[in-house]
Amino acid sequence: MSTTITLTDGTTEEAPVPVEKHDDTTPLLEIKDLKISFTTATGTVEAVRGVDLTVYPGQSVAIVGESGSGKSTTAHAIIDLLPGTGKVTGGSISFGGRELVGLGRKQVEDLRGREIGLVPQDPMSNLNPVWRIGAQIDEALVANGFQGGKAERTARVAELLSEAGLPDAERRARQFPHEFSGGMRQRALIAIGLASRPKLLIADEPTSALDVTVQKKILDHLDGLTAELGTAVLFITHDLGLAAERAEHLVVMYKGRVVESGPALQILKDPQHEYTKRLVSSAPSLASRRIQSAHERGQESDDLLAEHADEAETTAPDVVVAKDLTKVFTIRGSRPGSHTNFTAVDGIDFTLPKGHTLALVGESGSGKSTAANMVLGLLEPTSGTVMFDGKDVMKMSAKEQFALRRRVQPVFQNPYGSLDPTYSIFRSIEEPLVLHKVGDRKAREARVRELLDMVSLPQATMRRFPNELSGGQRQRIAIARALALKPEVLVLDEAVSALDVLVQAQILTLLNDLQAELGLSFLFITHDLAVVRQIADLVAVMKDGSIVEHATTDEVFDNPQQEYTRDLLAAIPGASLEIGG
Amino acid sequence: MLWYIGRRLLQVIPVFLGATLLLYGLVFLRPGDPVAALGGERGLSPAAELAIREAYHLDQPFFMQYLYFLKGVFTFDMGVTFTGRPVVDVIAQAFPVTFQLALMAIVIETVFGIGFGLYAGIRKGKLFDSTVLLWSLLLISLPTFVIGFVMQAVVGVQLGWLPITAGRDPDFISLLMPAIVLATTSFAYILRLTRTSVVENITADFVRTARAKGLPRGKVMTRHVLRNSLIPVVTFIGIDLGNLMAGSIVTEGIFNINGVGGTLYQAIVRGENVTVVSLSTVLVVVYIFANLLVDVFYAVLDPRIRYA
Numbered sequence: 001m002s003t004t005i006t007l008t009d010g011t012t013e014e015a016p017v018p019v020e021k022h023d024d025t026t027p028l029l030e031i032k033d034l035k036i037s038f039t040t041a042t043g044t045v046e047a048v049r050g051v052d053l054t055v056y057p058g059q060s061v062a063i064v065g066e067s068g069s070g071k072s073t074t075a076h077a078i079i080d081l082l083p084g085t086g087k088v089t090g091g092s093i094s095f096g097g098r099e100l101v102g103l104g105r106k107q108v109e110d111l112r113g114r115e116i117g118l119v120p121q122d123p124m125s126n127l128n129p130v131w132r133i134g135a136q137i138d139e140a141l142v143a144n145g146f147q148g149g150k151a152e153r154t155a156r157v158a159e160l161l162s163e164a165g166l167p168d169a170e171r172r173a174r175q176f177p178h179e180f181s182g183g184m185r186q187r188a189l190i191a192i193g194l195a196s197r198p199k200l201l202i203a204d205e206p207t208s209a210l211d212v213t214v215q216k217k218i219l220d221h222l223d224g225l226t227a228e229l230g231t232a233v234l235f236i237t238h239d240l241g242l243a244a245e246r247a248e249h250l251v252v253m254y255k256g257r258v259v260e261s262g263p264a265l266q267i268l269k270d271p272q273h274e275y276t277k278r279l280v281s282s283a284p285s286l287a288s289r290r291i292q293s294a295h296e297r298g299q300e301s302d303d304l305l306a307e308h309a310d311e312a313e314t315t316a317p318d319v320v321v322a323k324d325l326t327k328v329f330t331i332r333g334s335r336p337g338s339h340t341n342f343t344a345v346d347g348i349d350f351t352l353p354k355g356h357t358l359a360l361v362g363e364s365g366s367g368k369s370t371a372a373n374m375v376l377g378l379l380e381p382t383s384g385t386v387m388f389d390g391k392d393v394m395k396m397s398a399k400e401q402f403a404l405r406r407r408v409q410p411v412f413q414n415p416y417g418s419l420d421p422t423y424s425i426f427r428s429i430e431e432p433l434v435l436h437k438v439g440d441r442k443a444r445e446a447r448v449r450e451l452l453d454m455v456s457l458p459q460a461t462m463r464r465f466p467n468e469l470s471g472g473q474r475q476r477i478a479i480a481r482a483l484a485l486k487p488e489v490l491v492l493d494e495a496v497s498a499l500d501v502l503v504q505a506q507i508l509t510l511l512n513d514l515q516a517e518l519g520l521s522f523l524f525i526t527h528d529l530a531v532v533r534q535i536a537d538l539v540a541v542m543k544d545g546s547i548v549e550h551a552t553t554d555e556v557f558d559n560p561q562q563e564y565t566r567d568l569l570a571a572i573p574g575a576s577l578e579i580g581g
Numbered sequence: 582m583l584w585y586i587g588r589r590l591l592q593v594i595p596v597f598l599g600a601t602l603l604l605y606g607l608v609f610l611r612p613g614d615p616v617a618a619l620g621g622e623r624g625l626s627p628a629a630e631l632a633i634r635e636a637y638h639l640d641q642p643f644f645m646q647y648l649y650f651l652k653g654v655f656t657f658d659m660g661v662t663f664t665g666r667p668v669v670d671v672i673a674q675a676f677p678v679t680f681q682l683a684l685m686a687i688v689i690e691t692v693f694g695i696g697f698g699l700y701a702g703i704r705k706g707k708l709f710d711s712t713v714l715l716w717s718l719l720l721i722s723l724p725t726f727v728i729g730f731v732m733q734a735v736v737g738v739q740l741g742w743l744p745i746t747a748g749r750d751p752d753f754i755s756l757l758m759p760a761i762v763l764a765t766t767s768f769a770y771i772l773r774l775t776r777t778s779v780v781e782n783i784t785a786d787f788v789r790t791a792r793a794k795g796l797p798r799g800k801v802m803t804r805h806v807l808r809n810s811l812i813p814v815v816t817f818i819g820i821d822l823g824n825l826m827a828g829s830i831v832t833e834g835i836f837n838i839n840g841v842g843g844t845l846y847q848a849i850v851r852g853e854n855v856t857v858v859s860l861s862t863v864l865v866v867v868y869i870f871a872n873l874l875v876d877v878f879y880a881v882l883d884p885r886i887r888y889a
Contacts, residue, residue: 081789105798113795120793125786129885132810139804140794176884192794203631 027098028232029055029200035090036073047073049256050091055200062235062247062264064279066500067471070256070335071236072121075202076236079116080108096199114144116229117198119222123185123203124396127177135175137161137195144196147150157191164191165221165226182364183214201226204236208486209356211363211527212571219246231235238500241530241571244268252276266491282505286345298322314354319489319521320375320408321350322420325384327370344370346545348382352489352538357515357522359532360554361568362542371542372493372525376410377401407434410481413494415474419466425477426462432484451480472503483514493525508534530572541565589873599864601654601858605647607682608854650855654862671844677685678751679840681835683825685753685760690817698775698814699807705780714776717769729762729835746837756772759836763829767821774817778810785809790802814858819875823868864878 036048048070055061063071076082077091078100093100095115103111112118114551120126127136137157146153154173161169164187177185186206193201206222207215223246226233237243243250244264251261252275259273327345332338345367352358360368373379375386377393386393388404396404409432412418419428426448433444449459455476466474475495482490492511498503511534514520524536532539532553539556541549541564549562560566616625625633634640636648636658650884653660661667669852701710720728737745744755760867782788783806791805842861848856880886 080791081792083784083789109795109797111795118790120786120790122786126790128787128791130809130883139791139796139800143795143797143800178885189790192790194688196795311853415676430757 012201015396015539019149024448025056025455026097027054027055028054028059029234030094031078031091032075032094032500033091034088034093035059035215036070036086036087039085039087039514042049046089046578048077051253051256051258053251053258053261055234057199058230058232059249060226060233060235060247061249061251062237062243063251063253064237064240064243065253066502067239068255069253070254070313072204074253075204075234075236078202079118081110081118097300109143112197112493114196114197115200117201119186119189119193119195119201119203120208121208122460123182123189123210126189127180127185129177132174132176133161133180134158137188137192139175139196140192159377160191160195161188163225164194165218166187166191182210183218187221187285187345190218190225193236194225197229198231198232200232202234202236205238207242208238212573213363213567215573216571224264224268231534234499239266240501245573249354251448252279261569268359277397282502316355318351319354319389320352321387321521322351322371322375323385325371325386326382327367327374327379328382338514343545345381348540348542348547350540350546350547350550352521352523354488354499354521355515355519355536357524357535358538358540359526359536360540360542361526361529361532365544366542367408367545368525368527368542369493370522372410372491375490406485408489408491409485409487410493411475411478411495411498412489413472415478415498416466419474421466421524422451423465424462425464425466425469428466428477429462429484431480434535436485438485448480449486451483454483454514455480470503471499472507475499475503475507479507479510479514485521487521489521491525494527496522496531497528504531511535534558541568556566586873586877591807591878593873595871596869597865599863601651601862602647604861604865605650609643611647611854613852634786636753639761642708650858655860657853669857671696671856672860672863673839674842675839677861678756678838679826679842681831682756682760682763682829682840683822684836685756685776686764686767686825687818687822689760690764690771690821691811694768695775695807695811695814697800698772699779699810701731701772701808702776702783702810703802704778705776705783709774713772717772720765720769723765725762725831728765728834729759729832731837734759734760745811749839751838759829759832760837762835763825763832767817767825769818772816774814775810778813779806782806782809808882812879815878815882819878823871826871827869837863 001505017193029052033048034048034051034053037044037046039045039216041434043202043241051070053061053074061075064093065071066577072230073082073086077088078095079101082088083481088101091101095111100108102112107231117542126132134157137160138153140151146156146266148156152230157173159171161173166172166184172180172184180188190206193203201220210218210552225231235243235247244267247264247322248263250267252259254268254273254275258274260267265421267276268280272281280520324347325345326343326347327349331340331342348367348371348377350358350360360371364366365397370379373396374381377386382393388408391400393401393404423431426445429448429451430444433447438444449464452459452461457476457480461469461473461477466477469477475498478495483549495511496507499507508531511522515522522535524532526532536553539549539551539553540547541556541562543564549556549560549565551561556565557569559570616630616637616639618705627788633724642647645693657669658667697713702708733745736742743758745754745758747759796804826841829838829840830846832838833840833842834846841864845860846856847853848860862869
């Protein structure tokens, strides 16, 4: 048996491939030379330019690629759910021997749900907020010809929900989506996707919006369920580690083309295409940036590790010290006058040594962002202190606090939301300088140019607007703005979480270099342990408002003391895979 | 929810007192002396004038007068008009016809506004959508009396389909044209609001999920697109109900209807302060309850809203 590898230049070559398991030799889904384009005001944009893909019955295939690679577009084209002006302009999609391109509306509606199910990406926005969970599963049953009355359907809905791993399903079915957590909603969406026992399930980034431990649980469950039902799964993901762990066969897409395809492990171990090589080497779950970027600067990794360990333990003075930091929020109850207290941060202690990176790690709701906001002085602690350079931040006068803002600067998660769309890049970066009355106009312009150089963007960028830039470029702008006042500490709140892996790797390298050049200290807030390994010297693991483990990065990764930390580490996608080089 | 409704009902008290005090104060500050006006050219004899002032507590200070007024409101004895009719009778006569007119207008603007808006939203950018958008803009910009007179001339006189005026004790048919005229502006607003909302929701992720389930197109549109799009529309309709009750002065004038608008206008012109304040008070109460109704209905439409 052999697999065809399509290269970017359009040529193909036969590559010998280890045997993959699929008993059936007739493909369930066969996509040939698929082309999709979108019509925009400025002309036609080709999103997918000749994709070939085959899924056999019961097989799991993953399409991997960064945003804009055309992976979701390809998947949506299968069930005719292309957004807006998207149109299939060439090629064929055949499902069970039937051509799907050009099928009438009724025929596609019959196919959806019954033959091909979809588990969409974002559990927060994919359930209709005004209908009960049960009703949203029930309508899928009705639409796909479920035989039986109201009572049978209700029973079936509960069955499907508990099958998707939701306890207490009967009561849950009567609740609304806003009463569900993200993980629970994703389980409900899985129940919808599998409600009518489709032969193929398209899972479009099914867990990218969830915490790692939840992600692992749900994917494990989905794996078991589809294996049991014999459902073929087409995974769409940006995470190479996750793809390799969950699928037998990988298809790597880049700029609308399939650049490489083959058995998962083979691609990871021996990537052929240039892009795949880059993807493998920068996948956060598979490599350690700390050591790697040191290599780039010509240092031996051992030296660096030793140097960091020394510094962390001895020389560097602590620039930020949090002592017994607590934040209690009061939540208004349903009756007048009643209220409950919610302790978001519960007496935590941590120290950030000068010139180092401390990562606050935890899942959503662990209190890490609340802690960061208190360090930034944006939230007042209920009790406890934040000392900056030996001074209590809360006891400072308004003037001192204003001065403090120059020395502690934030970079937030969403580079789309944190830049004012009506400000030019120049104005965005200049604004902190104006507020703090730094220099005259000429000096400020020179500083903006210097900052753009620092974050490796062309100086001409300053005349552009945020909507003209990519996510990675915007995050560079946000970093440049944070650096404008020459701060000593940067608080990076999920600063790379919204970015594609390759861009993420670039930003992390940039941060690393800036730290070395400017002697910055980073407080790095993240849910992603894989990223922590690449950037942090020290790690504080947070759970339910408390710090459960606080040690150097190597200690946490090599010898975790707490059960919870071990769970977190085990849940990193691809953590179990042994990949050389 | 019951706590919420209870608290909102309690809020009615200060709003009611504040609004009536303000109204009463404004009317009190009006130039001119109603008692002197009552006498006409010849004037009243000093004794008669004094008797009238005493009878209507006009010799008392402002705040005492206000308290007498409140007492009247709560005992449904709001005094009499200049012609001697009890104000309660005037209210009882004016409100039913206005209420019927407002209700007809609400039905017309809701049915057509939502219907046209939904269709335009689904077919965004197509001929129907652009035509309807243009027409709705035209209707919003035209003053009510223009639409009223044109309707009277075309539908009433030239085509002879509907009666031109309503008159006393109007029936359904004679109120139809005024109701249409009254509804036009709000119809245009509801249409545009629905359309925008539909356009927004149609690209929502949950709509795509609904389609991926295999739901037929009609069900996707009604259960997932329309249902969610109605939430902002309902808010508008609720506020509009209050507006229609009070704001039909022009329409009632054109079609010669003795409703709230017409009566209020006459009372203001004649300086019948008691009637003005009493009618306005009823309108304040209508407004407050219309808003409460919207908020409650809102929670029914959108389960995410929980009043606490």
